[in-house]
Amino acid sequence: MKKYWFFVIAVGFTSCLEKYDFNVLNLNEGLVVEGSISNVSFNESQGFPSVGRYFQVELSKTSDVDNQRDEKVNGATVKIKTSEGQEFLYTESGLDDGIYLLKDDLFHANGTAEYQLQIILEDGQLIESDWEALPAVENTLGSLEYIEDSREQYVFEAGEKVIGVGKGIKLELKVPEGDFEENQLVKWTFDPFWTYSAALLDSDSPIKKCWVSSNLYLKNVVLGKYKKGGFGQELFFIETKGNWRLYDYFSVLIHQEKLSPGYYQFWKDLEAQGDKGGLFDQPPFGLSTNFTNTNGNWTVNGYFGVVNESTVRWTFDPENLSYIIEDDLYDFCLANARFDPRLPADQCYDCRSHTLGTAVNTPPFWWEE
Structure with a gap:
């Protein structure tokens, strides 16, 4: 049985839990997806104040080589689809780092639509997220x-x-x-x-x-x-x-981000598995995901989140x-x-x-x- 590993972020209420690379048991090759969108556009993010941030998706491939970083996945087509019939295309960063940016200064999630992340790999595999909606909650920073x-x-x-x-x-x-x-x-x-x-x-x-x-x-x-x-x-x-x-x-x-129950549970699963112990304990695997590979045999790790964001400097x-x-x-x-x-x-x-x-x-x- 081969070993594969993927990149995760461990989280906690009040402590800094480091980013680690873990070996996990997996029979198939797999894709790791990191990405979310919020109700705050690039232009609005400049008012934090900051230089601004575009929404991004990072793609990497699980590997059967121990103690090496993921192989980044380049050459994919990445887009956001909305229930209102719109599509927004991500562009590669150009650095061969598996990062794709949604370079639309005005795009943001709103409460009238649902959103799906779609990824088409170079070999034609189609990975789609579930349709996600913006949490309809108040988000005031104290x-x-x-x-x-x-x-x-x-x-x-x-x-x-x-x-x-x-x-x-x-x-x-x-x-x-x-x-x-x-x-x-x-x-x-x-x-x-x-x-x-x-x-x-x-x-x-x-x-x-x-x-x-x-x-x-x-x-x-x-x-x-x-x-x-x-x-x-x-x-x-x-x-x-x-x-x-x-x-x-x-x-x-x-x-400060308000999350959907599914996205919150994803982060809680990471937190719980990180609390199992040190680096040499049973590594985390089997995390919840809202992605489906519709026509291929790669597994998919990660979760596409739509969050209600409030930020202050x-x-x-x-x-x-x-x-x-x-x-x-x-x-x-x-x-x-x-x-x-x-x-x-x-x-x-x-x-x-x-x-x-x-x-x-x-x-x-x-x-x-």
């Missing part, structure tokens, strides 16, 4: 507050990574008051953004300051299910000591802390840059070499000093 806290985590002592207690803050969302007839099924995700300055450059250098985004930091997903509001929901914890992301400017786009204000975050980058660069794995020396002389995220030395259009 107020946000950070609270000083400390957690056991990895810290650096004398250049070595050890377990210690780290100072930090937890961000808490105050879920609005309310009693609901049906369970509110919620998913929160996070897109961090910060500025970084190369410590050993003059202030007028064009490569002194960069604007940085990352899909690896704060990559946890938080799920919620409730019928009564008025409580505090922890979203994430960030360390403050030695966290260079916080020295100048740090913000997070917080996405939260900005960290260090003035509310009871202590001062020391900016030690200049002294650190002078003394330790060649020896400490957290900051390769190039980052002290060129902000574009910043390794914690994707760094560019021009501000986004929405940036205001």
Whole structure:
């Protein structure tokens, strides 16, 4: 019997559960589909504020080679069909990464239609999702507050990574008051953004300051299910000591999505299987899916979701802390840059070499000093 593996995201209520590659038992080749749409168009997403995001679908193929990443699936035809007779075609990113983008500035899901994701592979296999509708629920983001806290985590002592207690803050969302007839099924995700300055450059250098985004930091997903509001929901914890992301400017786009029961159960299944234990325990498989292969023998993993989205940009204000975050980058660069794995020396002389995220030395259009 062959082994195949696919790419999953483990989720939890208040903890960061890492992305892993797992081996699963499967007799057939398979396709992994990651994608959803929401009620917020590309143009509307620029008002978060952000540079904007197009809806995307990522396709990968399960593999019988242990400990390797999925083979990305390129050359497919990917489209959204609506119950109103419209079709919207995705285009490949052009990077051979299996990512397809719906480059329509105005497209968004609405409450008057149902939506189906259709995928035609190069060999003619046709994969279709069930018809999905936008959840008809109110989606109001509550107020946000950070609270000083400390957690056991990895810290650096004398250049070595050890377990210690780290100072930090937890961000808490105050879920609005309310009693609901049906369970509110919620998913929160996070897109961090910060500025970084190369410590050993003059202030007028064009490569002194960069604007940085990352899909690896704060990559946890938080799920919620409730019928009564008025409580505090922890979203994430960030360390403050030695966290260079916080020295100048740090913000997070917080996405709150209301999900359908089927899509919520898919994420809960991932969470439950991730809670079974460590990497060497029984791997997750047999997750729910709303995809069907209509004319081929490939299995399909994943779920096409239509979500009700509300997003806000939260900005960290260090003035509310009871202590001062020391900016030690200049002294650190002078003394330790060649020896400490957290900051390769190039980052002290060129902000574009910043390794914690994707760094560019021009501000986004929405940036205001």
